[in-house]
Ligand SMILES: [Zn+2]
């Protein structure tokens with residue numbers, strides 16, 4: 001890594017801007033690409049810089065290193081598994097954050113908005129202002145967007161980013177769910193007014209990471225007992241695919257009610273148990289793990305013992321069965 005000196009042109013991070021979006025904007029203002037900026041600093045060409053890399057970038061761009069570190073997804077390890085740090089917390093669901101495959105609202109960009117930090121959330125599939133589905137591919141060259149494009153509103157092929165004319169408008173339930181996700185990611189309290197009252201209250205116990213993981217477990221199957229390969233469960237799907245999974249997931253979550261009655265058998269065949277087991281074993285917060293265990297028991301499944309159950313997991317298991325789970 002080369003000693004960083006400040007670039008000639010610096011930019012101020014805009015309110016709500018993503019770290020990588022700000023880096024791309026700053027590189028552009030200096031007439032170079034983000035890849036060129038990383039190369040100039042002897043940093044690897046990766047959309048997930050290391051902590052040291054972020055410090056060098058913050059110095060080169062004269063932005064607050066703490067802001068940049070919090071606004072940029074950083075790879076880390078948690079319990080022997082790959083995870084991410086972002087917004088000052090650990091994210092263990094591999095689908096929660098977009099990372100290498102960004103999505104944008106082309107309407108927002110056209111109005112002069114920066115790349116918003118909320119767009120990093122894979123579940124934030126629609127813009128709450130416009131409210132069409134976000135765009136993660138180029139209508140001109142057909143490729144997925146990357147952080148190696150020349151400017152925040154220009155594809156690597158050189159065309160300005162634009163949405164397909166028939167880009168779907170998000171339904172009210174999906175928008176409500178996204179509002180919850182964004183509020184949880186910011187650590188804000190979730191208001192339970194208006195349309196949000198329709199979503200069951202058990203989802204309020206979940207972190208943003210677990211809200212996506214649980215909604216995926218409810219929605220990933222298109223038909224009963226559909227086999228989900230582990231690759232399909234971890235490879236970053238397109239924005240449209242995520243939107244379809246969430247729409248199915250939300251409809252099924254609405255059927256779950258407040259979990260007071262046992263899961264209807266037809267609903268049970270549609271929920272991907274493995275996704276909930278994964279959340280139980282690897283969820284980054286205790287509330288998430290307990291909620292996953294409660295959902296498994298509601299479905300009539302036993303939460304699986306972790307391989308490390310002879311150690312720390314034992315306590316967790318004991319804790320689970322001693323606790324009266326309250327989802328009300
Ligand atoms: Zn927008």
Ligand SMILES: [Zn+2]
Nearest residue numbers: 138141155157
């Ligand atoms: Zn293109």
